[in-house]
Each structure stands twice: as structure tokens, then as C-alpha cells.
Amino acid sequence: MKTLLAGSLAMLLLAASCLGLAQEVAENSRWLTIDSLNAGLGEPPDEVERRTPRDAVRSFLTLTEESDYASAAHLLNLLDLPPDEQAERGAVLARQLAAVLQRGEWINVSGLPSRQDAMVVDPSGKSARAGQPRRNLQLASLELDGRSYEVRIARYRVGEQDPVWLIAPETISAIPRLYEKYGPSWLEDHLPERLQVSLGALKLWEWFAIPTFLLLIGAAGRVTHVLMGLLASRLPAGLASVFVQMIRLPLAFITMSLLAQWLLDYVVSFSGLATAFLRGLLVVILAWGVGLIALRLVDTLLIRMTRQLVGEIDDAKSRDDRQLLTNLHALRRAVILITVVAVAIYVIAQVSLFETLGMTLLASASVVTVLVGIAGQAVLGNILASFQISLTKPIRIGDLLIFEDQWCHVEGIYYTFIRLRTWDERRLVVPVRYFVSKPYQNLSSKNAKLYRTIVLTLHISADVATLREKFKEFAMAEEQVIDHHALSCYVTGQHEATQEVSFYLMGPEPTSAWEVEGKVREKLLAFIRDHHPEWWPRSVVVLSEHDITRGDTPPKRHLRRPARVETLDSAGAPDADASSE
Numbered sequence: 001m002k003t004l005l006a007g008s009l010a011m012l013l014l015a016a017s018c019l020g021l022a023q024e025v026a027e028n029s030r031w032l033t034i035d036s037l038n039a040g041l042g043e044p045p046d047e048v049e050r051r052t053p054r055d056a057v058r059s060f061l062t063l064t065e066e067s068d069y070a071s072a073a074h075l076l077n078l079l080d081l082p083p084d085e086q087a088e089r090g091a092v093l094a095r096q097l098a099a100v101l102q103r104g105e106w107i108n109v110s111g112l113p114s115r116q117d118a119m120v121v122d123p124s125g126k127s128a129r130a131g132q133p134r135r136n137l138q139l140a141s142l143e144l145d146g147r148s149y150e151v152r153i154a155r156y157r158v159g160e161q162d163p164v165w166l167i168a169p170e171t172i173s174a175i176p177r178l179y180e181k182y183g184p185s186w187l188e189d190h191l192p193e194r195l196q197v198s199l200g201a202l203k204l205w206e207w208f209a210i211p212t213f214l215l216l217i218g219a220a221g222r223v224t225h226v227l228m229g230l231l232a233s234r235l236p237a238g239l240a241s242v243f244v245q246m247i248r249l250p251l252a253f254i255t256m257s258l259l260a261q262w263l264l265d266y267v268v269s270f271s272g273l274a275t276a277f278l279r280g281l282l283v284v285i286l287a288w289g290v291g292l293i294a295l296r297l298v299d300t301l302l303i304r305m306t307r308q309l310v311g312e313i314d315d316a317k318s319r320d321d322r323q324l325l326t327n328l329h330a331l332r333r334a335v336i337l338i339t340v341v342a343v344a345i346y347v348i349a350q351v352s353l354f355e356t357l358g359m360t361l362l363a364s365a366s367v368v369t370v371l372v373g374i375a376g377q378a379v380l381g382n383i384l385a386s387f388q389i390s391l392t393k394p395i396r397i398g399d400l401l402i403f404e405d406q407w408c409h410v411e412g413i414y415y416t417f418i419r420l421r422t423w424d425e426r427r428l429v430v431p432v433r434y435f436v437s438k439p440y441q442n443l444s445s446k447n448a449k450l451y452r453t454i455v456l457t458l459h460i461s462a463d464v465a466t467l468r469e470k471f472k473e474f475a476m477a478e479e480q481v482i483d484h485h486a487l488s489c490y491v492t493g494q495h496e497a498t499q500e501v502s503f504y505l506m507g508p509e510p511t512s513a514w515e516v517e518g519k520v521r522e523k524l525l526a527f528i529r530d531h532h533p534e535w536w537p538r539s540v541v542v543l544s545e546h547d548i549t550r551g552d553t554p555p556k557r558h559l560r561r562p563a564r565v566e567t568l569d570s571a572g573a574p575d576a577d578a579s580s581e
Contacts, residue, residue: 030117030133031155031163034079040086044074050164053137053153054112060167061109064098072098077156077166080173093172096179100142101151103182103269107139116163118155136168144181149174184269206270213260213268221256225249239304246296254289257282291339298335326396326413333386333415385432386415395442400510402441403430407510423511443510449482450510452517454503455492456524462535464491464501467524471503474523480516481505498537 047063048071049055056075063072073090076097081089101107113119117133140151151171157163228248235241260282269275389395399410401420408420408428418435420428443450456467468489475481483506493500505520507513528535 031135031157034156034158037156037158037164037166038074038076038078038086038090040081040083041074041078041090045071047071048074050075050166051162052112052114052116053118053165054109054114056153056165057107057112057139058109060094061098061101061107064094069094069098075166076172077154077169078172079169093175096175096183097151097167097171099184100175100178100182101140103184103275112137112139142178142182144178149178182269206274209268210270210274213263217256217260217263220259221252224255225252228252239300243296243300246299247293250289250292250296253285254293257286257289287342291335291342295335295339298331326393330413336415385436386413388436389413389418389432396444399442399444402443403428403435404438404440449506449508450513451486451504451506452513454505454517454521454524456501456503456521456528457498457537458501458528458535459537460494460497460499462499462501462528462532464489464499466532467501467503470527471520471524474520474527475503475505475516478516478519480507480512481520482508497539 044050047059047068049059060072060075063069063075069091070087072094073086076090076093078086078090078093113134118135118137119133135155137153138150139153142149142151149171152168153165154168155163155165225248228244228251232241232244232248235244260278264270264275264278270278395401395410395413395418397410397413401408401410403420406420406422406428408422410418411421411427412419414432416432418430418432420430422428454471471489472484472487475487476484481487486504486506488504490502490504491499492502503520503524505513505516507516
């Protein structure tokens with residue numbers, strides 16, 4: 001019995017120990033326990049709020065804007081400083097951190113958690129950390145000498161006191177180094193105090209400096225654009241001058257971006273909101289300019305290959321030449337796609353502004369799906385159809401098509417449309433999805449050679465053997481007729497008094513075949529008109545058994561007058577009146 005009681009007591013003690021350990025682990029996941037907190041600062045004033053991450057950051061920014069750095073020091077965890085230095089150094093560190101946050105990265109305070117435990121709230125349930133409390137949050141990430149320094153806020157508790165949110169000690173130790181880069185610029189150090197007062201989201205001097213800054217970099221871009229134009233005019237006519245002319249605009253934007261970044265790094269620095277916007281915009285412009293120059297290089301190669309190999313694009317050119325030009329157009333579309341993707345990835349990686357302006361919305365699968373499904377369905381459909389054409393190559397640049405009963409050459413294959421050149425030099429622009437969903441004839445798919453048929457309707461008496469000989473004579477005299485062994489003539493139909501005679505010839509490509517068909521038809525018609533007009537179809541009215549078309553002359557016909565009838569008078573003599581009638 002005693003053994004049983006001892007065992008039960010041991011089990012209870014073990015359970016209590018495990019329960020206490022689990023409770024301690026749960027508490028440690030909600031805050032960091034420390035022995036003392038800013039002993040050298042004394043009690044914090046009433047305006048210092050530290051219960052939630054949002055309250056702590058907002059309180060720090062408000063106090064530093066009011067230049068109350070002594071109170072703002074209570075929002076720093078000065079654990080690594082001796083108590084006798086905390087009051088003096090704390091105010092300096094608070095002022096420096098405020099300057100770093102103001103110029104280094106704009107913090108969206110409204111996006112910070114408003115709960116004391118900073119629990120991840122995700123009604124959709126997609127977040128793996130939904131419902132879990134947090135004790136450490138990242139406010140910003142700043143680059144310095146190739147290394148990343150994070151500005152963090154953490155939750156601390158001393159004894160049985162209420163836990164509070166403070167700037168973490170690892171951030172405090174990096175403040176002096178960050179201040180050297182992100183602190184006030186040379187220009188701001190030499191401005192009078194009256195110009196450094198806040199006016200809305202910016203300081204007073206920034207309202208004048210930002211327009212001047214933009215005008216300066218705009219002037220630099222304009223000068224670059226003009227200089228490149230002068231260079232293009234001085235170069236000899238050719239691809240070099242064309243390329244320089246094409247990159248004038250992107251090179252001007254690249255110059256503006258590089259100059260602006262240099263000014264922001266070494267001459268002037270603005271508030272966090274303006275700096276974040278400007279740096280993000282400059283990154284986009286720089287990436288866009290580099291990508292556009294790469295695209296212009298591909299366009300220049302396209303021009304060169306078109307001039308050297310293809311010239312006027314039609315199916316009379318070599319199939320390999322047309323295939324090469326089609327591949328170059330596909331390469332152009334690939335460069336555009338790669339440029340867009342690379343710019344997007346580079347911007348997302350470089351511009352930390354996205355992290356605070358709703359990166360979760362951009363990454364949300366539901367939002368992206370809705371946007372793509374509603375706004376981009378037609379565009380993406382055309383782009384995918386364009387890549388389908390690039391991979392399968394049912395058509396090539398220069399191919400001759402019969403599309404919706406129109407003869408046309410493929411002049412260009414782009415992301416969302418195909419440009420066709422009709423036989424009468426009109427341009428037909430067709431959406432790619434519409435094009436691939438309609439049947440069409442590609443007369444240049446395998447070989448540009450094309451049979452043409454001349455059909456004549458003649459009288460039943462026409463001599464087909466004579467026509468066959470004349471047709472071969474006329475066709476072989478034409479340079480555009482190829483494969484003379486394929487020339488043929490057959491009777492392909494017969495009616496009561498007519499027959500259909502079909503003549504077949506082959507041309508090197510559809511346009512030439514159509515042209516030579518007309519020429520040979522003219523010669524055949526002239527031969528029949530001049531030598532055998534009797535072969536034309538006609539309606540015959542038979543007046544006799546003789547056919548005048550054969551030259552037969554019917555015998556002369558003798559017309560008989562009606563017999564004369566004489567009447568006698570009463571005396572037996574002929575009646576004169578009756579005779580006269």
C-alpha cells in the first residue's frame with residue numbers, strides 16, 4: 001500500500017513538473033525574460049506606449065518628431081549599455097535611429113500587429129503560423145557595405161511586470177554604423193533650422209529640394225538624349241547609326257537613374273517615404289532601360305538579317321531565310337518576356353518598399369487569380385497562342401496564306417497579333433487567338449511551288465490535240481513556268497454542245513504561278529480567236545441539213561410563182577380586167 005502511494009505521489013510530482021515546464025516554455029514563446037530594463041533611465045513618462053508593436057513604433061516616431069529623444073530612449077532596450085551611460089547615450093541613439101528610419105526605409109505603422117502577443121491572424125487559414133504568438137518582429141532591413149542589418153522590435157518581461165515591446169539590442173549596436181550612411185546628408189547639415197521643420201509628410205526644405213532634384217536629373221537625361229542624337233547623325237548611314245538612334249531614350253533614362261542614385265547616396269537624402277518611392281522608381285527605370293537596350297539590339301539584328309537575307313518578305317525567298325527570320329522574331333518575344341520577368345524579380349528583390357506596402361496582397365494567390373482571370377484573359381491568351389506558333393511553327397515570316405479568302409503574306413508575328421500583308425498592299429492585323437482558331441491555307445508550308453489551272457469552255461468540235469500542243473508551246477516559252485514534265489491538258493467536262501478543257505502548269509511560287517497563268521490564258525484565247533473562231537461556244541439554229549460553219553453552200557432554190565388563172569367573158573374572150581389583176 002505504501003509503495004502504491006509513493007508511486008502515485010511520484011507520478012503527481014512528475015506531472016506537475018512537466019506542467020510547469022510546459023507553462024514556462026509557453027511563456028518563453030510569448031516574450032523574452034530579462035533581469036532588468038533600462039535601469040539608468042528611470043520610470044518612463046506617460047506618453048510612452050509599449051504594450052503592442054504598433055503602439056511602440058508609433059510612440060517612438062511621434063516622440064522623435066517632437067525632438068523628445070530622452071523619452072524616446074525608453075523604447076530602446078539598452079541592455080548592452082552601463083546604467084550610468086543609458087540616459088545620455090540613449091537619447092543620442094534614439095535620435096540617430098530616428099534619422100536612419102526616416103531616410104533608410106519607410107515603415108508602415110498601420111501594418112504592424114495591434115495585439116500584445118503579435119499573434120498571426122489569418123482568417124483564410126493559409127498561413128502556417130496562423131494563431132501563433134510572436135515575440136520578435138522585423139521592422140526594416142538596411143544594406144551597408146554589402147551586409148544586411150535588420151531593425152527589429154522584441155517583447156521583454158522583467159519579473160512579474162507586464163511585458164513591453166522595445167527595439168532589440170542587436171539593432172541598437174548597429175545604429176552608429178547605419179547612421180554614418182543613412183544619417184543627414186551634407187546639404188541637410190548646412191540648412192538652417194527653420195527649413196527643417198516638418199510640413200506634412202515631408203520637411204519644409206524637401207518641398208523645394210525634390211522638384212529641383214527632379215529638374216536636375218531631367219536635364220541630365222535631356223542632354224544625354226541630345227548628345228546621342230548628334231552622335232547618330234555623325235555616324236555613317238548603317239546599322240550603327242540606327243542602333244544609336246534607337247537607344248537614345250533608354251540610355252537617357254539610365255543616365256537619369258544613375259545620377260539620381262549618386263545624388264541620393266552622397267549629396268542629398270530625403271525622408272523615408274520620398275526616399276523609398278524614389279529609390280523604387282529608379283530601380284524600375286534602370287532595369288527597364290537595360291532591358292530596352294537589349295531589345296533594341298535584337299531589333300537591330302532583325303533589321304540586318306532582313307536586309308541581308310530576306311529583303312522584301314515573301315515566299316519567293318529561301319525557306320531557310322524565312323525560318324531564320326521567324327526565329328529572330330521569336331527571339332525578340334523571348335527577350336521581351338525575359339526582360340519583363342527579370343525587371344519584376346529585380347525590383348521585388350531590391351525595393352524593400354514592397355514589403356511594407358502590401359507584398360502579401362501581391363503574393364496572394366486569390367487576388368492574382370482574379371486579376372489575371374478578369375483583366376488579362378485576352379492578353380495572356382494571345383501571348384500563349386503566340387508562343388504556340390513559335391514552338392510549332394505552322395507559319396513563318398514570308399509565308400503566303402489564304403486567310404478568310406484573302407491572299408496575304410505573313411509580315412510579322414508579335415505577342416498579341418499577327419500582321420498580314422495582302423496582295424494589294426493592305427495590312428491585316430489579326431489577334432493571335434483568332435488566327436489559330438480559324439482554318440487557313442499555307443501555300444508555303446512545305447514548298448512554294450503551286451499548280452495553276454486554266455479552264456476554257458469551247459465548242460464540242462474544238463480539237464484538243466491542237467490545243468495541247470499550243471499550250472505546251474506557250475507555257476514552255478514562259479520563264480516562270482517550272483517542271484515542264486508536269487504540263488498537261490485534259491477534257492474535264494462535257495455538255496450538250498460544249499466541252500471544258502483544263503490546262504495545268506506549275507509556278508515557282510504562288511504569285512508567279514498566278515501571273516503566268518494569266519499570260520498563258522491570254523495566248524490561248526488569242527490563238528483560238530485568230531485561227532479557230534468556230535471553236536467558241538455558240539447557239540446553233542438549224543435552217544437546213546447544211547452546216548455553214550463547214551463552208552458548205554446549199555444549191556440555189558427556184559421560187560415558183562403562183563399559176564395564172566384566166567377567166568372568159570360571156571362572149572368567150574378573155575376578161576381584160578381579170579388579167580390585169
